[in-house]
Amino acid sequence: MPASSSAPDVAIEFDQVFKSFGERSRKHLVLNNISFTIPRGLTTVIAGGSGQGKSVTLKLILGLLYPDSGQVLVDGVNVPSLNKRDLRRLRTRFGVLFQGSALFDSLTVFENVALPLRERTKMSEDEIYRKVLATLDQLELIGHEEKFPAQLSGGMKKRVGLARALQLEPEIILFDEPTTGLDPVMTREIYQLFDSMQKRLGYTAVIVSHDIPGVFDLADQIILLNKGEVDIFNDVNEIVHSEKPYIREFAEMTMGDLFTHPEKENCHS
């Protein structure tokens, strides 16, 4: 992994970021002076209610949106200041798993997973075939290569999305609401899969989710977005025992039992 000029253990840094949406009279401030860091090689969960700017945070990291002010640094490089070519180069280091998986619906599972290799590398078709099949095997998708996304279940789509995101061996993988639309059993399976793949490959994982507290099992760091403000925790206990009234209110609303009986936290891990 390339060494960062300033802090080698920090993969991503937000420095005093403001972001608003809408035009003129209907302007809505989503991120209000946000600052945080995401450590390299670990899993960071960005949590918060709907409309709190979680997906916006991911799009800022990818350079799909620009902040109104402030810096979004990836390895010390300010993403909004990059030109088109440098931004494209930076993006090759990311893998992204979208909320709706964003699979190309006119391509088969195999073609979807092979697409980044065909477009971004000079590998031969034989090498691509072997590499794609190896990944599909790891994610238990063998036998489904010729199916189209519309023929897959929600969980399988997520796995194909992850297989595609892993093809270029990215240093950072961003997950946008990875368990939306999945049942609790499937959600748990997907989390276990994310956890094992992250431990095996050692990439930096950034998971945006409103699946609280389920997603906290994976987290080495939790970033809580609430009304444009940010709070950082190292584990779920810190959230449960926080003194801040709005954090307590958030925990009570989203965690229910776990908040009132913190000893149950062990059941989730």
Add this chain to the structure above:
Amino acid sequence: MAETIKQQNEVPFLLRPCVYLGDQVLYILSDLGWMGFFFFSSFAGMFRHPFRFREFVKQLRFIGAGSIAVIFFTALSSGMVLGLQGYYSLHKFGAEGMLGSAVSLTLIMELGPVLTALMVTGRAGSAMCAEIGIMRISEQIDALECMAVDPFRYLISPKLLAALISVPLLTAFFDVVGIFGGYLAGVQLMGVNSGSFFSGMQQSVTNHDIRLGVIKSFAFALLLVWICTGRGYFVQQIRGAGFGAESVSKVTTQAVVLSSISVLIFDYLLTAVLL
């Protein structure tokens, strides 16, 4: 920051029409700017590596081969109508011998390129707009950008090149079938002399007329792919389009209308400049 936003809300009542007008002008200028950027990026994408040959052939088949039937029937019926109408008009002056030249010039310079472009817009342009729009709202285009794949080169350029090749060929096909339709109605049904029909055509149609038709068909091909795919690509930025499936349906309608009107306006402009 919050204060700045509040200040913008408090525009005096009398000034609000000015704010609205300025806002609309800025929106139109920015939309034109994005569409210009879209056109140049897609055009440049045709010359960039790797070229998607299979996708290009697929589009050639969809835009070109797939439109042959609709072009055949449109051309045959418009040619026959031209033959009949031409016969009745020319018959009054005893100039039936001019029928061949009237039918062929109208078809080659005007009806061929325009009707082909309108039919391709309705059949393939709407499909292209809906396809790109759905890819945009389901984040497939974001996914391409995240994989550092240029979406213009990957998605739009093969369509643009396929249209640039197939629309002029379809126009030529339209002209031939249309002239045959005129021959059927004028010569076979109304009894105009076959020799005078073809010799009139041969004498009056010049290379310049054919060149004008070909230039128009290239221009219309660019125009229809640009507008239809561009509207789909920016589906989330278009005011009043709404969200989700509704936005794609509204923008597809808008794209077909805009593309058809642009073809008609450009037809006049090109005729005025090149004739």
